[in-house]
Amino acid sequence: MPTSARDIGRLFLPLVGVVLIGVIWFVASRSVPDLPSPMKTWTESKSYVLQPFDKRGEMDQGIGRLAYYSLVRVSKGFLLGIALATPLGLLLGLSPMLHRMFDPAIQILRPISPLAWLPLGLVVFRKSEPAAMFAIAVCSMWPTVINSAAGVRAVPQDYWNVARVLRLSRFATFTKIVVPATLPYIFTGYRLSLGIAWLVIVASEMLTGTPGIGGFLWQEYNSLIYAHILLAIITIGLIGFALDRLMGLAESRLRAV
């Protein structure tokens, strides 16, 4: 029966992939002296995973607690980023002149690494927390800017004609036509932005040494507890995956309209 065979494939093939990667990891740990094997990683990380909200010290906390700090920091930076990026993107989409004026600058700012922005943030804000927020916001905002602008430019001529026939004011045209028509594009931007914000968190926590999943990773490297590096890496990946799925869900609900 082809359907059940496909169901089995859908369930088991991803598992097979994960197991295969585990095997590669195991084999690699045999040949690289300092790389902990999967089993060693588990035994050394057990307490962090099984008591995820324990707090034993500044950096010695359960993985759930560390992830929570990081998520709060990312949320702040991400929200600041999209709060700036959404209006900016809509504006660039509405005005061809502004677009021509700022597009080259955006294309130059976009590829700058978080590692480059963070020291600038530290210089300007003198504290690690606002500096981290600044780095996350400024790195993650570009996909939202670009997508919102593209969304506005993609509003079909038909809808503009509706606005003209109904003689809607500029404001009503914006709220009743432009924003709803652009919303799916904006959310695609948010999804990409959140992905970048999560990438930046590790770098910014490493450099500022603040408690969180990235700060933990860097500290455990310095304390030579290499199994915890792998624990942090896996956690970062799982959380990033979950965030992307959540945003994808929101996005597809919008697209269904």
Next chain:
Amino acid sequence: MAFIDVSSVSKTFRTDRQQRCVLENVTLAVEQGEFVSIVGFMGCGKSTLLSIMAGLTRPDAGEVRLGGEIVRGVPPKTAIVFQNYSLLPWLTAIENVHLAVTAALPAWTRQRQVDQARAYIGKVGLASAAHRRPGQLSGGMRQRVAIARALATQPDVLFLDDPFCALDALTRATLQQELAQLCAAEERPVTTLMITNSVDEALLLSDRIVPMTHGPRATLGRPVAVAIPKPRTFAQLVHDKEALQSRAHVVESLTVSVRRPRHPQLAPPPIGDIGLTAVRLRARGATAGQVPNRGEA
């Protein structure tokens, strides 16, 4: 001066490489309360003319006056039904109508606006589908919503841009009859200008039919009056002598304009003895020509 007065309007579309004169020296007068149809072949420039009359496009030369005022931008108390419905997909059927009502009649109370939207959704027979989004409606239902949206704003002038051309033949016939009844049922006379490529549709609805010559450089032919009491039905038109005569006049002026084109290389070759048939065949042939791609894949 007539209520709508189109005088010597010309329009040329320019791209980097070429320019195409779509309309040349078009003149037309429409009286208040009159229903005028402009009949012509696909792509002859009728939609451009309507777009200019409705203030969506600026003419290169000439002017359009509505009630004595020169048209610049869409005038107030004007409604347009577009070919492709142009409903907002994130609003339900009734919300689409309601948005138009609130925009057109801002002085009304909220309750009266809601009632107006509901009444017109009911008039086009969509009361049970009022809360569905356009994506969940068939083409015919969408165009019903678009008609409700236009009439609910209580327009003085209604422009219909080939409103039924995207529909299948059966739905088209039903909707045409319904529109005839709706127009007859309106309390105030609405001056209506319809663009169509169907002579029968024009006969069903119009007081006057104006044939449009085949573009480029399209101009209007001699208007044909249709003196049959309204609302009419298709069944009635088939046997009515007056209707048959008007039909013959329109078809003749259209086919003559095809047979003696000013630009022979651009005019379609007359396949049948009626030009309209010829063009429809050609249009289908053009889409059929793309099929081999699918065959290769």
